[in-house]
Amino acid sequence: MLEIIRIHNELLGTYGDRGNADVLKYRAGLRKISARVTDISYLDPLPKTGDIYLLGGAEDAAQILSLNALRKGSILTRAANKGAVVLAICAGFQILGNRYVTRDAEIEGLGLLDVVTTPGDRRLVGDIAVATELFDFPLTGFENHSSVTTLGLDAVPFGRVLQGNGNGVAGVDGAIDKNVFGTYLHGPVLARNPEFADLLLERAVGSSISEVDDELALRYAKWRRALIK
Amino acid sequence: MVNLRLRFAILVAKSASAASRLIGNKGETLPGRILLAIEPAAISLLAQKKEVILVSGTNGKTSTTRAVASLISQLGPVTTSGSGSNLSWGAANALISPAPYAVLEIDELHLPGIIAQTDPTIVLLLNLTRDQLHRMHEVKRVADRWHVECAEADGTVFVADIDDPYINYAVANAANVVRVSFGGRPHADGAVCPRCGSYLTWVRGNYSCTCGLTNKESDLKFKKGSAAYRNAILANVVGEIAGAEPIEFSESQLERTVTKQFGETSAQFRLTKNPASWSEALQGELKPEVILVLNARQVDGIDTSWLWDVSFKALKGHTVIVCGERALDMAYRIHVEGIESDVVDNFDEALSKVQGDTVTVLSAYTAFFELVM
Numbered sequence: 001m002l003e004i005i006r007i008h009n010e011l012l013g014t015y016g017d018r019g020n021a022d023v024l025k026y027r028a029g030l031r032k033i034s035a036r037v038t039d040i041s042y043l044d045p046l047p048k049t050g051d052i053y054l055l056g057g058a059e060d061a062a063q064i065l066s067l068n069a070l071r072k073g074s075i076l077t078r079a080a081n082k083g084a085v086v087l088a089i090c091a092g093f094q095i096l097g098n099r100y101v102t103r104d105a106e107i108e109g110l111g112l113l114d115v116v117t118t119p120g121d122r123r124l125v126g127d128i129a130v131a132t133e134l135f136d137f138p139l140t141g142f143e144n145h146s147s148v149t150t151l152g153l154d155a156v157p158f159g160r161v162l163q164g165n166g167n168g169v170a171g172v173d174g175a176i177d178k179n180v181f182g183t184y185l186h187g188p189v190l191a192r193n194p195e196f197a198d199l200l201l202e203r204a205v206g207s208s209i210s211e212v213d214d215e216l217a218l219r220y221a222k223w224r225r226a227l228i229k
Numbered sequence: 230m231v232n233l234r235l236r237f238a239i240l241v242a243k244s245a246s247a248a249s250r251l252i253g254n255k256g257e258t259l260p261g262r263i264l265l266a267i268e269p270a271a272i273s274l275l276a277q278k279k280e281v282i283l284v285s286g287t288n289g290k291t292s293t294t295r296a297v298a299s300l301i302s303q304l305g306p307v308t309t310s311g312s313g314s315n316l317s318w319g320a321a322n323a324l325i326s327p328a329p330y331a332v333l334e335i336d337e338l339h340l341p342g343i344i345a346q347t348d349p350t351i352v353l354l355l356n357l358t359r360d361q362l363h364r365m366h367e368v369k370r371v372a373d374r375w376h377v378e379c380a381e382a383d384g385t386v387f388v389a390d391i392d393d394p395y396i397n398y399a400v401a402n403a404a405n406v407v408r409v410s411f412g413g414r415p416h417a418d419g420a421v422c423p424r425c426g427s428y429l430t431w432v433r434g435n436y437s438c439t440c441g442l443t444n445k446e447s448d449l450k451f452k453k454g455s456a457a458y459r460n461a462i463l464a465n466v467v468g469e470i471a472g473a474e475p476i477e478f479s480e481s482q483l484e485r486t487v488t489k490q491f492g493e494t495s496a497q498f499r500l501t502k503n504p505a506s507w508s509e510a511l512q513g514e515l516k517p518e519v520i521l522v523l524n525a526r527q528v529d530g531i532d533t534s535w536l537w538d539v540s541f542k543a544l545k546g547h548t549v550i551v552c553g554e555r556a557l558d559m560a561y562r563i564h565v566e567g568i569e570s571d572v573v574d575n576f577d578e579a580l581s582k583v584q585g586d587t588v589t590v591l592s593a594y595t596a597f598f599e600l601v602m
Contacts, residue, residue: 010420011420011421013538014359014362014367014418015362015532015534015535016534016535016536016537016538017534017537018537018538019534019536019537019562019565022537022565022566023565026565042420042428043428059367059368059369059421060367060369061369061421061422061426062420062421064426065421065426065427065428123366125363125366126363126531142531142532142533142534144362144363144366144532146366186532186534187534188534188537191537191561191562191565216557216560216561216564217561217564219557220557220558220560220561223557
């Protein structure tokens with residue numbers, strides 16, 4: 001049983017990122033891989049047994065609550081270090097960094113990605129497309145944030161920005177470290193890019209998975225890609 | 230003293246309105262734009278001579294404004310916003326009228342500015358949930374702006390549905406508030422206290438926070454009910470404060486539901502523009518055949534991610550046809566929830582697929598206006 005943990009959706013669910021879990025489960029199901037989505041609220045302890053952990057975008061106060069809860073027991077950190085797949089979007093991505101700075105405070109992150117997030121001078125809102133090393137086609141999404149994220153020396157960006165802003169510096173979006181993925185792409189990103197969902201499933205299962213024909217998923221993804229400016 | 234510039238501005242705006250109508254427009258925003266271009270202070274100048282009542286919130290603004298206007302019309306002539314015309318120029322246009330009462334629907338982001346300019350008698354605050362996040366950014370950001378402005382408006386009575394924690398926070402420091410509760414209801418974006426940032430405690434739709442923010446202490450309590458029912462009561466609370474006799478509105482009067490005949494087919498339209506309005510609509514009655522229309526223009530919200538926060542389970546067992554500029558976003562969203570649909574290019578084609586003589590149409594904002602208004 002593939003266990004997909006949707007972390008603190010009531011806090012990290014501002015921009016529809018809960019759909020990432022639904023798409024993973026759906027695409028696992030197309031291959032007869034049994035998968036379960038477990039919603040973990042702020043008040044619940046985080047299970048150690050997750051195969052895939054998902055974090056989404058949030059408003060400021062919610063982001064701080066979520067981070068403080070995740071810090072306790074370092075379960076997410078340990079799971080990631082043991083190879084669990086982590087996909088973190090926007091505020092979730094910032095939580096995984098070394099630190100993020102708001103207008104009022106400087107907060108230590110979980111340190112899973114070598115990035116630092118600071119307040120930006122404008123809101124970065126709109127369609128975004130990135131070229132990654134993982135796929136030979138661009139991924140698309142929608143971004144909506146005001147912070148900018150700077151990569152440390154050890155960090156590898158998730159992708160190069162073709163349209164939009166991403167991290168807001170250096171023309172890149174997100175960061176990756178083995179099975180930990182951080183990005184600013186909402187959409188949700190796995191709905192807009194089913195190939196990325198499959199890659200995460202493969203990483204979680206630990207072997208390659210069969211091809212599936214979900215015509216509607218590809219038609220949707222290709223249509224959004226064709227619109228990249 | 231007569232303000233000559235204002236009079237000139239009104240004159241130009243009125244002739245623009247007439248010209249605009251001649252070429253088939255409704256003439257609701259152009260004159261207001263001209264008026265404000267010539268006399269930027271027009272709203273406050275025009276409002277001085279009127280009793281102004283404002284209505285704002287994410288959902289239910291237009292229908293509730295209409296209800297309040299009909300209540301206030303007992304007291305004297307009322308000018309009111311054109312349908313959905315809720316930005317500054319829409320307000321300016323409505324205020325040109327000599328009517329002594331103005332009942333205006335105001336966009337959430339424009340509300341603080343319009344309160345400051347019109348010094349309203351009453352402001353009705355319905356709800357704040359996620360909508361058009363590319364423009365609003367965050368619900369909390371809108372609530373913060375309201376919170377600041379409501380505290381400044383000493384001469385205004387706020388009628389606030391405090392079952393919504395953002396509304397309760399918005400009026401927390403206001404001088405005159407009628408806090409209304411309908412026994413609580415869940416809020417999809419209400420996990421965090423908008424006042425202090427703590428995790429809110431929710432029990433059966435009622436919330437409380439360590440900082441004291443709660444819906445359990447209200448001035449008026451009513452039983453639970455639909456959004457249409459709540460808005461009818463809130464409109465009557467405003468009416469009562471203003472001195473009007475109560476009116477019993479039917480729920481359908483307070484719903485954005487419009488029935489329109491297309492040949493043999495009777496189409497029942499409902500406005501669905503954000504997670505809250507979708508959820509409300511999907512709890513209502515649905516015909517066996519349903520058309521979903523999704524656009525993503527500016528006023529619809531240019532991002533469609535929020536579709537994933539709506540449960541479309543209610544569509545199971547229905548024949549679903551999807552159209553609109555973002556039909557594929559919708560079709561794929563419901564596909565993952567196990568609902569297959571027929572994706573077609575436009576509304577006419579969608580109608581042609583309908584077999585029965587009735588159909589439910591759940592429609593994005595821009596499509597709703599194009600198809601039924």
